[in-house]
Amino acid sequence: MASRTQKSSRGAKTSWPKTAELVGLEFSLVAEEDYELYPQYTIALHAWFLKQIQTFDPDLSKALHDSEAEKPFAMTGLNGKFVAHSRNLQLEKGKVYRWQVNGFSQETVAGLATWLKKPPREIMLKSTLLNVKDIRVALPATTYQSLGNEHIEGNSFSLTFISPTSFRRKGHHLPLPWPRNVFHSYLRRWNLFSGQGVSQDDFLDWIDEHVVIQRHWIESVKVAAGKRGSVTGFTGAISYSLDRKAQANEDFYRLFFILGRLAPYFGTGHKTTFGLGQTMTGWHLKQVSVEVPSAQVLLAERIEELTDIFREQRKRTGGDRAQSIAENWATIVARRELGDSLQDISDDLAIPYETAKTYGKLARRALKENQP
Template sequence: MPRAVTSTRRQPKAKSVATTSAVTWADDIELVGLVFELEPSTSNSLYSQYTIGLHAWFLDQVRQIDPDLSAYLHDGESEKPFNISALEGELLASGKQLRLEAKQIYHWHLNALSERVVQFLKLWLTNLPKTIELSGASLQIKQVNIAHAPTTYAQLLQSSAQQSLVNLSFISPTSFRRKGHHFPLPVPENLFHSYLRRWNDFSRLPVEQKTFLDWIDESVIIYQHHLESMKVAAGKRGSVTGFTGAMSFGLSKAALANAEFTQLFYGLVQLAPYCGTGHKTTFGLGQTRLDWVEQKSTTTVELLTNMLAERIEELTELFTAQRKRKGGERTDKIAVVWATILARREIGESLKAIAQDLEMRESTVKTYVKLARKALKQGKIDSLST
């Protein structure tokens, strides 16, 4: 029998979805956070990287209303002006798959960081679909509420109040990119670099990055933290080493002499729950709260996702080494693709589902599975012969 655990983790339009009367805002709003109440009509299996499906479902909703915005969200070179969470609620770990339980309520967060996306959401909420479809799992949209109040970047700056202590909690695995690798530590300079990138892209109140981050490096004091690292399969390819947990920090007395940067510091702290922290936030990573949230013990679901991530990393290292010995081109990219596809096939995911997630032809995915299995077999033979 599956064991219950708790995870902090396209159909025609219809107007029957319940939304509160408060889910509206002025036309000049630039940031808002929504939370969806979802209920599966039946119990269904769910693959461990289902946030890829949530990401694709949302972009398809945008495409139906505003194709240009959808293309920008999908392909734009700037910071992404939205992010999503994983499902929060009672999940089941069933073999190597996850399982949604019928008649249980799950919560899903969707945050917008630019005026254009916020106004899309305002229009979209007037005519929501009845369900979210995730590779055979259908979730009814029961209700939508505001999780983070509608606001503007200028209002965040103006309303930011000085505090002796700031608490941030990282609800989902969080990571940064540093020198071509994952960096799973909330070093203040990395934290505020993450927030400032979004601020400079979307606020129309740009700040000179280096000077401010040098000030952050000199001024922020960490008082307490409770962090745990873990590997997760995140995004469409590869794995990420991230952290979850909470930290408390503040500014040194000397830092307060710089009133402009002090105000921006607290404004960026207020921005954190809207924009998330680090990279791959559009696939559920980096969800952040302005509070100290007690960390729960590792669940069976998290262990499953960790196992998948470790398998992807193990296969990536093997395929990369093999291709380098043979002088293969695009070594790193192809190794990650092969590793992701084979690891997902090993846990029982269909070629069709993998192809849809990776935006590849099913025949190509099938070919890559054969090549990856052949390479894996060769790797085992090489290992035995040494």
């Protein structure tokens, strides 16, 4: 459902220069009633955002949706006070929930500026209505060049991973903020969008050689994330520093700190357009969303269990296609077991209803064959 838009134009607090290449927007949302969010609600939030962009710039919306490479935006899930001791995420009537969307290409940031000329008054996520109380710039509008010119103080910095964060390594999830993986995540986006690309292998080898973990507090968590599949990730905080020899390569030394400043804009790891990998600079453990509703944990565990079964059955196929099919089948079966309608599942997976129905039948048949 399309959201109503506010008639008033955006104020100075949500304005920025046309040259801006990075910005982060925070929406303050108020629930009209008590609502129960389904575990994978960030899929609907992601779709709502792209439909908003589509109303005034279909080409940009298509690029943000279809790009197979790194996407030039990231978004969070909802942050706020949820009902305690709830199996699902329960929104309380009248409470404020915060949602953030970041852009980090000039085209995307310009699109966000156009969007805010007639900002939305509400967000509709299936049957959940959230009124937009306020919109503010949470991460300053700037350019890659300006960020790179900022003064460097000290020899270390800390990052806090607010939402579950994960990487892929050799086909498996890596739920650890290992320096090479963390900075590889940022470097990919830097090379694509800054116009100042550097050698990936050389920089990551330098990271391996000179970055030291000073301290960390990490907790692992399993969640259902993105359109399909589950993720084993982590939340928490970590401090990185450089050894004495690091300054011998001045360019990489500066880039290390620049990427740290970009972490809140980019997010960390994969599926950052579905709420994973939300990152803050500094050590902020009180901000960490360590509580994951039991329904979401159960869904993630069930999806992982089923994915392993279906992938094992398709061993001969191998490769990304076998993994994709296994995740689709697992997601459909697991969500049907939780009571989600096939129509909602097909919408979230962005596949036709009949295709989802066929996948469900094939998956159930495969499970019967797997029984002893």
